[in-house]
Amino acid sequence: EKGGFETFMLKEIHEQADAVAETIADRTVRPDGVDLPELDDELLRGVKRIIVVACGTSYHAGLIGRYAIEEWARVPVETDVASEFRYRNPVVGPGDVVIGITQSGETLDTLAAMRLARERGATVIAVTNIMGSQATRDADATVYTRAGLEIGVAATKTFVAQVAVMYLLALRLAEVKGTLDDERRTELVTRLKRIPHDIGAMLERGTEKIDLVAERHYAKDFFLYLGRHVGLPVGLEGALKLKEISYIATDAYAAGEMKHGPIALLDQDTPVVVVATDSPVLEKVISNMQEVRVRGAHVIAVVSEGADLGEHAAEALVVPQTDWMLQPLLAVIPLQLLAYRIARLRGLNVDQPRNLAKTVTVE
Ligand code: F6R
Numbered sequence: 001e002k003g004g005f006e007t008f009m010l011k012e013i014h015e016q017a018d019a020v021a022e023t024i025a026d027r028t029v030r031p032d033g034v035d036l037p038e039l040d041d042e043l044l045r046g047v048k049r050i051i052v053v054a055c056g057t058s059y060h061a062g063l064i065g066r067y068a069i070e071e072w073a074r075v076p077v078e079t080d081v082a083s084e085f086r087y088r089n090p091v092v093g094p095g096d097v098v099i100g101i102t103q104s105g106e107t108l109d110t111l112a113a114m115r116l117a118r119e120r121g122a123t124v125i126a127v128t129n130i131m132g133s134q135a136t137r138d139a140d141a142t143v144y145t146r147a148g149l150e151i152g153v154a155a156t157k158t159f160v161a162q163v164a165v166m167y168l169l170a171l172r173l174a175e176v177k178g179t180l181d182d183e184r185r186t187e188l189v190t191r192l193k194r195i196p197h198d199i200g201a202m203l204e205r206g207t208e209k210i211d212l213v214a215e216r217h218y219a220k221d222f223f224l225y226l227g228r229h230v231g232l233p234v235g236l237e238g239a240l241k242l243k244e245i246s247y248i249a250t251d252a253y254a255a256g257e258m259k260h261g262p263i264a265l266l267d268q269d270t271p272v273v274v275v276a277t278d279s280p281v282l283e284k285v286i287s288n289m290q291e292v293r294v295r296g297a298h299v300i301a302v303v304s305e306g307a308d309l310g311e312h313a314a315e316a317l318v319v320p321q322t323d324w325m326l327q328p329l330l331a332v333i334p335l336q337l338l339a340y341r342i343a344r345l346r347g348l349n350v351d352q353p354r355n356l357a358k359t360v361t362v363e
Contacts (some may be wrong), residue, residue: 009152009245009350013336014203019157020329021196022146023164028193032186034171038143043123044176047097051090051122052079053113054101055360057155057240058162061127062101063233064328065166071325072180072188073173082109083363086116094121099169102126103150103158104359105133114138127165129158143169152351153358154245156336159237160199160329167192167326191323198320198330207337213300213315214341217271218246224262224272225252225335226292228285231275234302234328238273238335245350246343255288263291270297273338276313277331278304279324286312300338302331 005011027035050069052062059081066077080090082100086109092098098117102110105128115138118124126139129147136142145161171188174180180188217223223242227235232254239252253262255274266272272292276285289299289312301313304321317334319327343350 007152007351009154009156009340012150012152012157013333013340015148016157016160016333017196017199017203019145019147019161020164020199022148023161024168024192027168028189031189032182033175034168034189036143036168036172038141039125039169039172040141041176043097044173046095047075047173048095050075050077050097050099051085051092051117052077052099052101053082053085053110053117054079055082055107055109057159057237058101058103058107058110060233060237060240061159061162061166062099063236064163064230065099065170067230068167068170068325069173072170073177074179075173075177080113082107082113086113090116092117092120092122096122097125098122099125099127100135100139101128101162102133102135103129103145103147103155103162105130105135106359106361108361108363111135111138127162129161151358153353153356154241154339154350159332163329164192164195188323188326191326195322195326195329198322199333202320202330202333207341209315209317210334210337211341213317214338214345217298217300218342218345220269220271221248222265222270223248223250224265224270225250225275226255226258226272226285226288227252227275228255228281229279230325230328231277231279231281231285231331234275234331234335235273237332238275238339241336241339242342244356245339245353246346246348247354248342255285258288258291263295266292266295266297268296272297272299273335274299274301274313275331276301276303276309277319277324277327278307278321279327289313302334
C-alpha cells in the first residue's frame with residue numbers, strides 16, 4: 001500500500017504533483033480564469049473582508065492565501081489560528097466571509113471557529129479534503145482539495161492542495177471583482193497549470209543535494225527558518241515539519257524580524273534555512289543571509305533555478321522558476337524532504353511521530 005516507498009510520508013510527498021493537478025483540473029479549463037461553481041458570484045462580488053481560520057499546517061496554507069487574495073483581488077484578509085479566534089470575541093458578522101481550512105474536516109478548534117462566525121452572521125466556506133466531513137456540514141459552501149487520502153501524520157500533499165485552492169479562490173475573486181486584467185490572469189492560470197509538471201520534474205531529479213544537507217546537520221539541536229512575503233509561511237511550514245517528525249527545536253521568523261531578537265541565537269553551528277527564491281523582496285532576503293553569514297552560521301537556501309546567490313548560501317536547494325506568488329508550491333517540497341531525511345537519519349517513525357494524532361478532535 002506504500003507503493004514501493006519506505007513510508008507513507010515519502011509516498012505522499014511524491015503524490016504532490018497529482019494532488020495539485022487534481023485540485024485545479026476542471027477549475028482551470030478557461031485560459032484566462034478559474035471556475036469554482038461551489039461559490040456564488042454574488043457572494044464573491046460583495047465580500048468586503050475575509051478571515052481565514054485553521055490550525056497547524058492548514059493555517060500556513062491560509063497565510064499564503066492571504067498574500068494572493070490581497071495582491072490579486074485587493075480584499076483585506078486576516079488569518080488566525082482557530083483556537084485563538086474563537087476565544088477572543090472576534091468582530092465578525094454579515095458581509096464577512098470566513099474560510100475554515102481543515103484537511104480532515106474534523107479539527108475541533110477549526111469547527112468551533114467556523115460555527116461561531118456563522119452564528120454571528122458571516123458566510124462560512126470550508127476548504128477540506130474529506131467528503132462529507134463535519135466542516136462541510138457546518139459551512140455555507142465547500143471547496144474540496146483533491147489530494148487523496150493522506151495517512152502520514154505530517155501533512156504534505158494536503159498542504160499543497162490547500163495552497164492550490166487558495167490560489168484558485170484568489171483568482172476567481174480577482175476575476176469577479178475585476179482587479180486583474182485578462183493578460184495577468186491568463187499568465188497566472190498558465191503558470192499554475194504548469195506547477196504539477198514542475199513538481200514532478202523536481203522530484204524526478206532526485207534528492208542527492210537534500211540528502212547531503214541532511215547528513216551534515218541531522219545531529220544539530222536547533223534550526224532557524226527565515227523568509228519574507230510568501231516565503232515566510234513556507235519557512236513556518238518547513239520548521240513545523242522538522243520539529244514534528246525529527247523532534248529538533250525550530251524557530252521560524254520573518255527575516256526582517258531577525259535583528260529584533262532571534263539573531264542572538266546564532267552561533268557557528270546553527271543551520272539557518274532561508275527561503276530565497278526569486279521575488280521582489282529577494283534583495284532584502286539576501287541582506288538577511290549576509291547578516292547570518294557574518295555570525296558564522298550556516299545558510300541553507302531554497303533558491304530559484306538559474307539564480308546565482310554566490311557565496312551567500314553555503315548550501316543551495318534549487319527549485320524551478322515560477323511566478324513569485326506561486327513559489328510556495330515548489331519551495332516547500334525541499335523543506336519537506338529535508339525534514340524527512342533528517343528524521344530518518346535520526347531513526348524515527350515519520351509516519352507516526354510521538355504525541356501527535358492525524359485528526360485533533362479535542363482541544
Ligand atoms: C502538521 C499537521 C497538523 C495539522 C493540523 C490541522 O503536519 O498535520 O498541524 O495541519 O492538526 O489539521 P486539519 O487540517 O485536519 O484541520
